[in-house]
Amino acid sequence: MPRLRLPVRLAARRCRRDVAGSPDGAACIAPAAPAATLRAQDRGAGWTWIRDRYKLDSDQSAAPGLPAGGRFRRAPMADRMLQFVRLEQHQPDKRAVGQRREDFAEIYRRFDTAEARAQSSRCSQCGVPFCSVHCPVNNNIPDWLKLTAEGRLEEAYEVSAATNTFPEICGRICPQDRLCEGNCVIEKDFDSVTIGEVERFITDNAWDKGWVKPPSPRRELGRSVGVVGAGPGGLAAADALRRLGYAVHVYDRYDRVGGLMIYGIPGFKLEKEVVLRRWKLFEDAGIAFHLGQGIGAGEGELSFEELRSRHDAVLIATGVYRNRDIRGPGAGLDGIVAALDYLTASNRQGLGDDVPAFDSGALNAAGKRVVVVGGGDTAMDCVRTAIRQGAVSVKCLYRRDKANMPGSMREVKNAEEEGVEFVWLSAPEAFLAAPDTPDAAAPDTAAPDAPAAPATDPLAATMAASAPGASGTSTGPGRVSGVRATRMRLGLPDASGRQSVEQQEDSLFTVDADLVIKALGFDPEDLPRLWGADGLEVSRWGTLKVNHRTFMTTLDGVFAAGDIVRGASLVVWAIRDGRDAAAQMHAWMQGRAAAKPADAQIAVAAE
Ligand SMILES: Cc1cc2nc3c(=O)[nH]c(=O)nc-3n(C[C@H](O)[C@H](O)[C@H](O)COP(=O)(O)OP(=O)(O)OC[C@H]3O[C@@H](n4cnc5c(N)ncnc54)[C@H](O)[C@@H]3O)c2cc1C
Ligand code: SF4
Numbered sequence: 357m358p359r360l361r362l363p364v365r366l367a368a369r370r371c372r373r374d375v376a377g378s379p380d381g382a383a384c385i386a387p388a389a390p391a392a393t394l395r396a397q398d399r400g401a402g403w404t405w406i407r408d409r410y411k412l413d414s415d416q417s418a419a420p421g422l423p424a425g426g427r428f429r430r431a432p433m434a435d436r437m438l439q440f441v442r443l444e445q446h447q448p449d450k451r452a453v454g455q456r457r458e459d460f461a462e463i464y465r466r467f468d469t470a471e472a473r474a475q476s477s478r479c480s481q482c483g484v485p486f487c488s489v490h491c492p493v494n495n496n497i498p499d500w501l502k503l504t505a506e507g508r509l510e511e512a513y514e515v516s517a518a519t520n521t522f523p524e525i526c527g528r529i530c531p532q533d534r535l536c537e538g539n540c541v542i543e544k545d546f547d548s549v550t551i552g553e554v555e556r557f558i559t560d561n562a563w564d565k566g567w568v569k570p571p572s573p574r575r576e577l578g579r580s581v582g583v584v585g586a587g588p589g590g591l592a593a594a595d596a597l598r599r600l601g602y603a604v605h606v607y608d609r610y611d612r613v614g615g616l617m618i619y620g621i622p623g624f625k626l627e628k629e630v631v632l633r634r635w636k637l638f639e640d641a642g643i644a645f646h647l648g649q650g651i652g653a654g655e656g657e658l659s660f661e662e663l664r665s666r667h668d669a670v671l672i673a674t675g676v677y678r679n680r681d682i683r684g685p686g687a688g689l690d691g692i693v694a695a696l697d698y699l700t701a702s703n704r705q706g707l708g709d710d711v712p713a714f715d716s717g718a719l720n721a722a723g724k725r726v727v728v729v730g731g732g733d734t735a736m737d738c739v740r741t742a743i744r745q746g747a748v749s750v751k752c753l754y755r756r757d758k759a760n761m762p763g764s765m766r767e768v769k770n771a772e773e774e775g776v777e778f779v780w781l782s783a784p785e786a787f788l789a790a791p792d793t794p795d796a797a798a799p800d801t802a803a804p805d806a807p808a809a810p811a812t813d814p815l816a817a818t819m820a821a822s823a824p825g826a827s828g829t830s831t832g833p834g835r836v837s838g839v840r841a842t843r844m845r846l847g848l849p850d851a852s853g854r855q856s857v858e859q860q861e862d863s864l865f866t867v868d869a870d871l872v873i874k875a876l877g878f879d880p881e882d883l884p885r886l887w888g889a890d891g892l893e894v895s896r897w898g899t900l901k902v903n904h905r906t907f908m909t910t911l912d913g914v915f916a917a918g919d920i921v922r923g924a925s926l927v928v929w930a931i932r933d934g935r936d937a938a939a940q941m942h943a944w945m946q947g948r949a950a951a952k953p954a955d956a957q958i959a960v961a962a963e
Contacts, residue, residue: 436505440478445547446471453773457743460623460706462528463770464553469509472557475550476504482541487551490539492928493520493935497536497551504554513562516555521592521935522634524563525617526928527556528626531733531764535928563633570641573601579945580605582667584651587615588927589918590673591634592934593941594643600942604643605667607658609650612707613638615675617927619700622737624744625767628707653888660887664914668948669941672900672909672916673934674883676924680876682729686787691836693719695734695875702741721747725868727839728752729784730875736767738873739776750776751867755783755844755857781844783857785864787872789834839867878924899923906944907937915941 448464448471450456456463467475479501487497496515503512516523532538532552540548562568581597583590586608594604612618613635617626639645650657651674664670679694681687701719705711713719721742728738731754742750752771754761757780761768772778843863847856880898884890893901893910900909900916907915917933919925 437477437479437481437502439474440480440542440546440549443474443478445478445550446475447550448553450770453775456624457774460702460744462627463624464528466560467553467557469507469561472554472561473505473507476501476554478542478546479505479549480542486539486541487536487549491536492926492932493526495519495523495536495555497555500558501549501551501554504558509558509561510565510567512558513567516558517562517568520555520928521595521931522588522927523555524559524630525588525626525634526931527552527554527559528630529621530926530928531766533765568637570637571595571599572641573599575601576603577601579603579668579949580666581941581945582607582663582670583673584608584663584671585615585673585675585918585920586610586613586645586647587673587675587918587930588617589675589920589930589934589937590615590671591638592931593671593673593917593938594638594934595641596935596938597941598638598641598643600938602942602945605646606638606643607646607649607651607663609648609657611648613645613647618707619703620696620734620737622699622703622741623706624740625737628703652886654886660889664911668945669913669915671934671937671941672883672914672920673918673930673937674881675919676878676880676899678879678881679874680879682784682874682876684784684786686789686836689787689789689834689836691870692787692872692874695728695730695738695873696878698873699734699737699741702745721745721750721871723748724870726750726871726873727867727869728873728875729839730754730877731756731761731763732875732877733763733767734877735873735875736763736771738875739771740767740774742871742873743771743774743776747871751869752776752778753782753784753839753841753867754778754780756846756855757781760846760855779841779867781846781857782841782865783844783859784839784872785842786840787836788838788840788866790837836869836872839869839872841865841867878919880920880923883920897923905940907933907940908944913944915944 448467450463451461451465479498481498481502485498488494491497496519500512500515503509503515520526530536530552536551537548540551542548559568577600580603583594583597583604583606586606590606590608591613594606598604606613608615610619612632614631617631618628635645646658651660651663653659677696679696682692686692697713698719701711701714705714711719722745724742724747726739726742726747726749728735728742728750729752730738731752735752735754739750739752758768758778768778841864843860843865844857845860847858850856880894880900882894882898883900884892884894889911891911892914895901899922900920902909902916902921907917907921909916915937917937918930921933922929
């Protein structure tokens with residue numbers, strides 16, 4: 357393994373204020389800084405000044421790997437980096453729409469080495485990299501961009517992997533427009549550096565080259581930890597603890613590793629092989645997986661007390677799985693299904709499993725008119741899955757407008773390209789039953805004030821829906837045939853600053869539907885009740901209460917991380933929490949080990 361040489365970012369500092377010499381304060385470059393940061397506020401004036409400052413000569417031929425165009429004659433750093441002034445942002449090409457509607461393969465092609473180097477060279481190497489600040493795992497982005505631009509790809513991988521357990525996964529599915537790329541200092545006028553795709557390239561390339569190795573501890577510590585949940589939060593912690601030398605046991609009620617990365621997020625965003633190869637790596641590292649093993653008080657489950665007695669410390673990383681339900685007349689009709697049941701069935705079918713609920717059509721959109729209710733990433737995953745399954749039409753009902761959608765704009769655009777129709781500013785009011793069903797009037801099956809639906813394990817629901825006689829995950833008095841919706845308008849901002857929505861009078865309309873998918877978000881399951889763990893305190897949202905410095909719950913030696921603490925969030929945040937929780941668990945166990953001899957002495961003295 358070559359010695360790691362980190363690039364030295366010289367005296368460049370990102371100027372927060374304007375500096376004399378730049379026209380109208382349009383750009384700001386510290387004169388002595390070869391890695392100067394540009395912050396152009398006006399493309400016209402700023403551009404002229406940049407061109408003069410760096411003697412940009414548009415007649416010169418391009419550097420190797422860069423498209424034709426000008427290059428710098430001065431400032432050595434600018435020869436390699438700072439290319440944003442002449443090189444446009446480029447994301448990897450997408451596969452043709454017609455082709456990608458047909459399968460579940462990822463839609464973005466991968467950068468080749470020349471493209472990754474060229475795009476990395478656009479980085480301005482600013483002194484205070486806001487991309488890193490706004491990346492939840494605080495990736496050293498400018499460092500690995502520079503290493504990539506220089507072709508030092510193994511070092512780029514080492515630096516990238518040092519802060520992120522799954523860089524190639526985050527590179528694929530982070531909402532970069534809200535995180536790193538959205539805070540790139542060149543973003544304003546030049547389009548940000550293509551950070552996510554370069555991150556993905558670095559680690560995919562490392563896998564190809566055989567540089568990705570299982571975590572191997574220097575020595576075994578002779579202590580064990582139990583991790584509940586094999587999602588990104590649990591796995592990030594398991595990885596970190598195994599590196600430190602703990603015997604790590606991961607328990608999951610699912611039969612595969614990955615949590616929502618395997619059964620929630622569809623393959624067109626994250627191909628399953630990318631997750632499965634990580635599973636193999638963890639097994640090679642000696643992490644023990646107890647799959648199909650739920651923790652709880654149900655039949656076949658391992659009790660929480662038994663789990664605690666097996667290990668020196670326990671981490672709970674169980675995510676959030678209680679679907680927020682839709683209420684109103686007809687809400688219990690057959691053909692109205694929960695998003696995660698639907699996505700789990702699709703993912704399992706893609707993985708080659710036998711999925712009766714898919715085969716029976718209960719959780720399959722083929723030949724159906726599909727309506728998805730919701731506007732987040734889960735809703736986008738549902739609409740795009742339905743397109744690929746061969747739905748006749750796919751509509752997305754969202755009560756706000758496009759600008760106020762919580763989902764990533766990139767995914768909305770992809771969905772539009774693939775043929776999804778968005779019905780903005782509309783909310784379901786009732787669900788209509790098909791005329792040939794016993795009660796076409798579809799009475800209330802969930803009253804407006806009814807409590808949220810009980811927690812369902814999507815895996816169990818996926819299987820139960822295909823039991824003889826069952827035709828969907830709902831068991832109503834008939835089949836759904838349409839959604840009666842009402843038009844909404846945006847009102848004044850509420851306390852959170854978000855515009856409230858209000859119903860428009862006399863604005864009812866009907867959308868035909870054979871399959872309605874509820875994608876309204878998720879809440880935590882009631883763990884203290886399900887696990888018979890009274891001392892495990894929860895917040896008013898049902899998430900586990902932890903000390904935010906130590907990650908310890910209200911039970912000694914029991915820690916928690918990921919969505920079960922934060923509420924439904926992002927993979928990258930679960931990774932961050934898992935890594936931080938692992939560090940705190942290590943500190944706590946070390947503290948206990950150090951205290952033990954003293955305890956023992958006291959006990960001997962007492963005898
Ligand atoms: C459809 C969908 C799409 C998403 N898309 C994105 C995206 O594009 N980008 C992004 O960053 N984030 C996305 N997210 C969010 C992201 O997947 C989650 O924030 C992240 O997976 C949370 O990680 P976690 O480890 O906390 O929990 P999870 O990934 O949910 O893993 C929890 C694990 O715990 C197990 N478990 C639960 N209870 C028990 C029990 N009692 N006993 C044993 N095991 C148990 C579960 O089986 C599961 O494997 C998406 C989420 C969904 C639902
Ligand atoms: S982990 Fe996510 S936010 Fe951080 S650099 Fe990668 S893509 Fe950006």
